[in-house]
Amino acid sequence: MYRTHNNGQLRSGDIGTTVTLSGWVQKIRDKGFMVWVDLRDRYGITQLIFDEERTPKEMMETASGLGREFVIQVRGEVIERESKNPNLPTGDVEILVREITVLNSSLTPPFTIEDDTDGGEDLRMKYRYLDIRRSPVRSNLVFRHKVTMAVRNYLSGKDFVEVETPYLIKSTPEGARDFVVPSRMNEGQFYALPQSPQTFKQLLMVGGMDKYFQIVKCFRDEDLRADRQPEFTQIDCEMAFVEQEDVLNTFEGLTKHLLKEINGVTIDSFPRMTYDEAMRRYGNDKPDIRFGMEFGELNEVAQHKDFKVFNSAELVVGIAVPNGNNYSRKEIDKLIDWVKRPQVGALGMVYVRCNDDGTYKSSVDKFYDQEDLAAWAEATGANAGDLICVLSGDAAKTRAQLSALRMELAEQMGLRKPDEFAPLWVVDFPLLEWDEETERYHAMHHPFTSPKPGQMELLKSDPGAVKANAYDLVLNGNEIGGGSIRIHDKEIQSKMFDYLGFTPEEAKAQFGFLMDAFQYGAPPHGGIAFGLDRLVAILGGQETIRDFIAFPKNNAGRDVMIDAPAPIDHEQLDELHLQLNLKS
Known part of the structure; x- marks a missing residue:
């Protein structure tokens, strides 16, 4: 023993x-x-x-x-x-x-295995098996296990059945790039690793499983960020004979259960907001509603003077920073430099100080009087002692820029409290989005998403106006889940492929198996997928998913511990009928 x-x-x-x-x-x-x-x-x-x-x-x-x-x-x-x-x-x-x-015995470890270690991130990733011995990393993995078990227990208690779907599937052109796997036994042919089990869970609904879930690995060959890995884990779910309201109620219940079980927090309110409203009020489709600083559109009160910057802009929009009048000129200049960074891309920023005596002092006093600035304050909800920050330009870009500034200010001001949770459903997304590069519409989510009831005919006359029967669950400014009610009728699915630019031959080659299945009595169905890595990180009070993954990749998609990806020898290449074409 x-x-x-x-x-x-x-x-x-x-x-x-x-x-x-x-x-x-x-x-x-x-x-x-x-x-x-x-x-x-x-x-x-x-x-x-x-x-x-x-x-x-x-x-x-x-x-x-x-x-x-x-x-x-x-x-x-x-x-x-x-x-x-x-x-x-x-x-x-x-x-x-x-x-x-x-x-x-042991060699002397390359860093101290203590809570406050002297090892940098790259070194600790190389020796991840040693890093796991440290309490913070080990605790994160145990925390992830607790969340996963709570999910399984809740869904099992709601009659969901966990079903495994294949990892070696067929590559599809929609969405992010696939990781492809050459087939040794089928020369010149390839599998793909799944970006999600989307079509398989729909087929399970056709098969009568009624309620499915899976905690499943998914793969996307795309650029990485702190909250993105080439392989990630989803809580993948689907339900038959449901409308949008049924799905939202079920997964509000799961989210409430997790917050109570894991964090001891009771949440009653799950507000809903349309995509258009989220973009208008916050500049993005996953707003953090734990704090204010909502957008105030200023076109009507800022484009009547000789300030050409505003007059030529599609959108003039601002936010009121609470107690921001305390900022020094040097601190305001830092904010202006921040929005002018290439990552944000604004050309500049106009600001207005809201003084305690009810007067205003702005960086554009030459063009606007006190009455004008008071109208700006009213539009942005600014009070005495606040600072109004204003950006202008192309509407979509300006909203994104001001959204980035809003989040940066909230971070600086300590408004994004990790122990405070504010969920939000965002609904009524556009069904399609225009791609300038290909000059055609693409599905904003995926081609199996159903239009909102009564909007199918709009696809012919005004495809950009069609709303999807889709929904995202946002928590603390992060999308933690997204889904939709699916198309379950073969004829409607065929029309959707047509609107998306698929020829009948392409649609049959890519998705013929699903279309065939729809001929055998497909029930109405819908579902959702949660990003487990991101959900666990947020419940754990953090936003970097890498801290909650046992063996993560770095920002270049490499596993520095096992040194992967790596070359394979010529014998393997020959078996796979591949030739390596290295550029000099």
Whole structure:
């Protein structure tokens, strides 16, 4: 038996018992006549003591020869600790060691394996198996497990059935780039790794499964960010015989359950907002509603003077920054420089100070009087002591720029509190979006999304105006889930493929299996997929998903620990009927 207890288990009630513990050496304090060792495992730390009066000489020598991260087993008596440590659950006791076995020695680790480590991110990713020994990383993985189990338990209790779908599927041209897998047995043909199990879960509805879910790996070959990985995990769900309201109610219930079970937070309100309203009020389709600073459109009150910058703009829009009049000119200049960065792309920013005495001082006083600026304050909801920040230009770009500024200001002001949760449903998305590069419409979500009832005929006359029967669940400014009511009629699905520019031959080649299935009694159905990585991070008070993934990739999509991706030898290439064409 390697252990009778784990290293976070013993308390003062265990004093006098003989125990066996195993784990890694965290720290050694060697006074010569006495040696203390902190022994660590997943559950905690227990202090071991060796002293020359009670410990045989050879055992003292063994203790003195231990190094950090040695794996050892000890047997000894639980005794009361003279100098107690209130910061440790086991801090009232220590183990007077009677026997010690070195199970494995260790090289000196490349960084300290403690909560506050001296290892940089790249180094820790290279030695991720060591980083997992640190409490913050280990705790994040345990936290992810708790969230996953809570999801499974909730959905199982609502009669959902977990069904596995294939990982080797067919490549499709819609959406992000696929990861492709060459077939050895079918020369010149390829599988793709799934970006989502979309068509398979629809086929499960045709098969009568009624309620499906899967916690599933998905893959997208796209540029990476802090909240994006080439492989990610979805909570994928589908339901038959449902309308939008049924789906929203079901997954409001799941979100409430997770917030209560994991965070101890009760949420009653799940407000709903149309896509158009979200863009108008916040400049993006996943607004953080934990704080204000809503957009105020200023065209009517700012385009009547000789200020050409505003007069030539499609949109003039501003936000009121609470207590922003306290900003110094230097701090305001920093904000102007921030919005002019290439990542944001604004050409500049106009500002208005709202003074305590009810007067206004702006960077465009030459063009606008106090009455004008008061109208700006009213449009943006600014009060005395606030600062109005105004951007202008192309409507879509300007909204995105002001949205970025709003989020940056909220971050600086501490308004994005990680322990405060504000969910929001965003509904009525455009069904299609115009792609300037290909000069045609693409499905905003995917080609299986149903139009809102009664809008199918608009596809002929005004396709850009058609709303999708789709919905996103937003939490704290992050999209954590999205879905739609699907098309379940073959004729309507054929028309949709036609509107999206598929020829009948292309539609049959790509999705003929789904169209065939629809001929055998497909029920009305809809669903949603949650991004598990992002959801776990937000519930854990963070937004970087990498911290909650056991073995993440870096920003270049590389696993620096195992050095992947990597070349394969020519024999493998020949078996796969591939030739490597390296550019010089």
